[in-house]
Amino acid sequence: MTRYFLQLAYRGTAYHGWQRQPNGLSVQEVLETALSTILRQPIAIVGSGRTDAGVHAAEQFAHFETDAPLPIHLIRSINSMIPPDVAVYDCFPVRPDDHARFTAISRYYQYTISRRKDPFRDGLVYVFTLPLVVEHMNEAASRLLHHIDFESFSKVKTDVLTFNCQIERAYWEQQATGDVVFHIKANRFLHGMVRAIVGTLLAVGQGRLSVAEFDQIILARDRRKAGRAAPAQGLSLVEVGYPVEVFAAIKSEKTKE
Known part of the structure; x- marks a missing residue:
């Protein structure tokens, strides 16, 4: 199992915050849906922090784990599937214990x-x-x-x-x-x-x-x-x-x- 970091940005106007919500669309849900579809397995992501509804991020990081090989054009694939108010800029492997939230300083x-x-x-x-x-x-x-x-x-x-x-x-x-x-x-x-x-x-x-x-x-x-x-x-x-x-x-x- 390999852990990866995502670097992304979003305009938060249309979202009920970063974290999944039972009564509204979140940035986390949008990304998890896209990654799960591309990698053909359930993918859970963890963000560096939980921005509130309507709050934006010019830089946000999140991590996920998978044992599947990543497609060569992963970033392009993700960006083609998610709404235009969310953008993924990078994806890279990190150490197994690197955590998007708890490793951040x-x-x-x-x-x-x-x-x-x-x-x-x-x-x-x-x-x-x-x-x-x-x-x-x-x-x-x-x-x-x-x-x-x-x-x-x-x-x-x-x-x-x-x-x-x-x-x-x-x-x-x-x-x-x-x-x-x-x-x-x-x-x-x-x-x-x-x-x-x-x-x-x-x-x-x-x-x-x-x-x-x-x-x-x-x-x-x-x-x-x-x-x-x-x-x-x-x-x-x-x-x-x-x-x-x-x-x-x-x-x-x-x-x-």
């Missing part, structure tokens, strides 16, 4: 806010036209790097053993286009964490919360103290980090088109 998200309505990016950005003081939002965002427990930004019903996350990057970027983009990178994220942080930082940017109050929200470890979660459409997973050893096999035995 970092995840990097961006949340994009457009300051005006844009019909060409509907579903890809959050349109927010109220005044914002980005400097205050950045001052508050910097406080995230001084904390570890982020229970205040986690969905209440969750099965995690710890609310601890190591955040190494958290800042807002005012772009020349007018967009305001939040960048955040950590070793792991809690369910709904990024959207809850963004929603609370927007309250800081509007002057409804001070930086000191934002800090107290983190210390409270109470989701009820934080702001409303920002809408899903502005959020994208843009990078998943792994130890360099995970990609060592690519040099000698990479699956290509």
Whole structure:
């Protein structure tokens, strides 16, 4: 049995998140159906993380196992079978114990806010036209790097053993286009964490919360103290980090088109 990693991307608008759902189509289901058809055996895939409904991924990784030989044009075959809003870029063998989720050492998200309505990016950005003081939002965002427990930004019903996350990057970027983009990178994220942080930082940017109050929200470890979660459409997973050893096999035995 050989384990493979898939590198892929998707626009999450039409999906009920990454993970299979009993009441809606997921990205995982789309990929598993295509792979099972191509390899003529049931294939289960495991993603690096479970993006919520409507959330996008510019870079996502998943792994699967099979004892069947992979077709030469596997990537082309998969992409011909899946919808146009999902794309597979690469497939390569990894070590038996390499795991798309548990071997990952970092995840990097961006949340994009457009300051005006844009019909060409509907579903890809959050349109927010109220005044914002980005400097205050950045001052508050910097406080995230001084904390570890982020229970205040986690969905209440969750099965995690710890609310601890190591955040190494958290800042807002005012772009020349007018967009305001939040960048955040950590070793792991809690369910709904990024959207809850963004929603609370927007309250800081509007002057409804001070930086000191934002800090107290983190210390409270109470989701009820934080702001409303920002809408899903502005959020994208843009990078998943792994130890360099995970990609060592690519040099000698990479699956290509």
